[in-house]
Amino acid sequence: MFFQHIFESSLAHASYLIGCQAKGVAIVIDPKRDVDTYLEIAQKNNLKITHIAETHIHADYLSGSLELAALTGAKLYLSDEGGSYWQYAFDHIGLKHHDEINVGNLVFQVLHTPGHTPESLSFLLIDTPATDAPVMLFTGDFVFVGDIGRPDLLETAAGLIGTKEVGAHHMFASLKIFSRLPDYVQVWPAHGAGSACGKSLGAVPSTTVGYEKIRNWALQFGDNEGGFIQELLDGQPETPKYFAMMKKLNKINRPLLTEVPIYKKLDHQKFLTYYDSGVTIIDTRNKADFAKGFIPNSINIQNNKSFSNWAGWILDYEKPFLLIVEEKQLEDVTRKLMRIGLDQAIGxxxxxxxSSCNIPLKTQQIIDFEEMNHALDNSNIQILDVRNKSEFDEGHLPNATHLFVGTLTDNLHKIDQSKDLYLHCQSGDRATIAMSLLYRAGIKNVKNYSHAMKEWKEKNGKIVN
Incomplete structure (x- = not known):
């Protein structure tokens, strides 16, 4: 058997290519959209991709299943569980509980494990030349390392009110199926630490059924379903705005992107024309360089592992945008955008x-610990904490106003523009995004405590709960 785990850190997303070397065929589970990765792996190992499977309709990235099928001719194996609303609207081989997928000498037994979503499946692998017993379980967003999938996304992302409690109930029942599997079975989930698909995902790529029975919080409740549901629904992170779009696009036919696009380098005149017309500009430089000089109304989303997440929060899927990015980083940024379906970059x-664009650059006002500390009791200053709600609730600066950066522009009415505004987050990244969003909204009297909570705690700054 051939096995390769493909991890994409910008989405904390894991996909898998598993092959039967005796027959020269392979399956890809939960592919990302830049599918050249799988084609290269298959070619290098003399395998033909004949099967593509998904554990569920994904919310945090745009699946590459359609692209991969178009390039390889592979068949799509997708869930037909969960009811009519959760059916894929394109041709596929439908899967039900206890169905099997045969890939050469490999057998994947289908388990319906709803909870995260109604149609969610897990795939139990048997390597028949070696054993009749299962060896691996591909859980998608059902069971992670140390955590389980969140059932609230249908409500918070897709607007299906009342579904989170139903999902939590289903998750409790699905975990009973998981618990009955042999302890030695390896567990390979679709996400790791950093994903918004859970609240405490582990950083290692895989686990075992036995280890999760011991260490996973969700498997410690016995028959106490009420306590389990309360704990599962409490403290889930904010749902990224773009998740609703991914839920929509991942179950319908859509335009395919079978190659990584190459964006055009714009000359200064063309760039100025777009800028003057109000096209959104995303500046991908690090926060320190952005603070020293930025184009007015541009938005700073640093090209780091969180780039896709914040681009999905901020950009409008119906509107074009421009990029400020070093050429050596262009392909990386392009891949991160295409993985969440943001294909409308002009150049x-x-x-x-x-400096050659003939646009006067602006600078950010960066403050240090002493100035932020001095501001705590100043009634003419409003401190804006732009972290997640759970982070804010765990401890925040005295008199701080919580305005999560992802929904900041929807809550400008909570800002007192008669006061000086002091921004902070955990390490400064989100505060820089927030400052650029406020500037774009016409709120320019803002200072940024760039070192933020990390330094604040190190210097024993005052914190309240």
């Missing part, structure tokens, strides 16, 4: 040429 300019 880019290199940040080294900003």
């Amino acid at each position: 880019f300019i290199d940040p080294q040429t900003l």
Whole structure:
């Protein structure tokens, strides 16, 4: 058997290519959209991708199943569980509980494990030349390392009110199925630490059924379903705005992108034309360089592992945008955008040429610990904490106003513009995004405590709960 775990850190997303080397065929489970990765792996190992499977309709990325099928001719094996609303609207081989997928000498037994979503499946692998017993379980967003999938996304992302309690009930029942599997079975989930699909995902890529029985909080409740549901629904992170779009696009036919696009480098005149017309500009430089000089109304989303998440929160899927990005980082940024379906970039300019654009650059006002500490008791200052609600609830600066950066522009009415505004987050990244969003909204009297809570705690700054 051939096995490869493919991890994409920008989405904390795991996909899998599993092959039967005797027959020269392979299956890909939960592929990302830039599918050249799988084609290269298969070619290098003399395998033909003949099967593509998904554990569920994903919310945090745009699946590459349609692209991969178009390029390889592989068949799509997708869930037909969960009711009519959760059926895929394109041709596929439908899967039900206890069905099997045969890939050469490999057998994948289908388990319906609803909870995260109604149609959610897990795939139990038997390597028949070696054993009749199962060896691996591909759980999607059902069971993670140390955590389980959140059941509230249908309500918070898709607007299906009342579904989170139903999902939590289903999750409790699905965990009973999981608990009956042999302890030695390896567990390979679709996400790791950093994903918004759970609240406490572990950082290691895999686990076992036996280890999760011991260590996973969700498997410690016995028959106490009420306590389990309360704990599961409490403290889930904010649902990224783009999740609703992914839920929609991942179950319908849509335009395919079978190659990584190459965005055009714009000359200064063309860039100025777009800028003057109000096209959104995303500046991907690090926060320190952005603070030293940025184009007015541009939005700073640093090209790091959180780029896809914040781009999905902030960008409008119906509107074009421009990129400020170094050419050596362009392909990386492009892949991160295409993985969540943001295909409407017009082009880019290199940040080294900003001074040649004939646009007066602005600078951010960065403050240190002493100035932030001095501001605590100043009635003419409003402190804005732009972290997640759970982070804020665990401890925040005295008199701080909580305005999560992802929904900041929907809550501008909570900002007192008669006061000086002091921003902070955990390490400064989200505060820089927030500052650029406020500037774009016309709120410019803002200072940024860039070192934020990390330094605040190190220097024993005052914190309240």
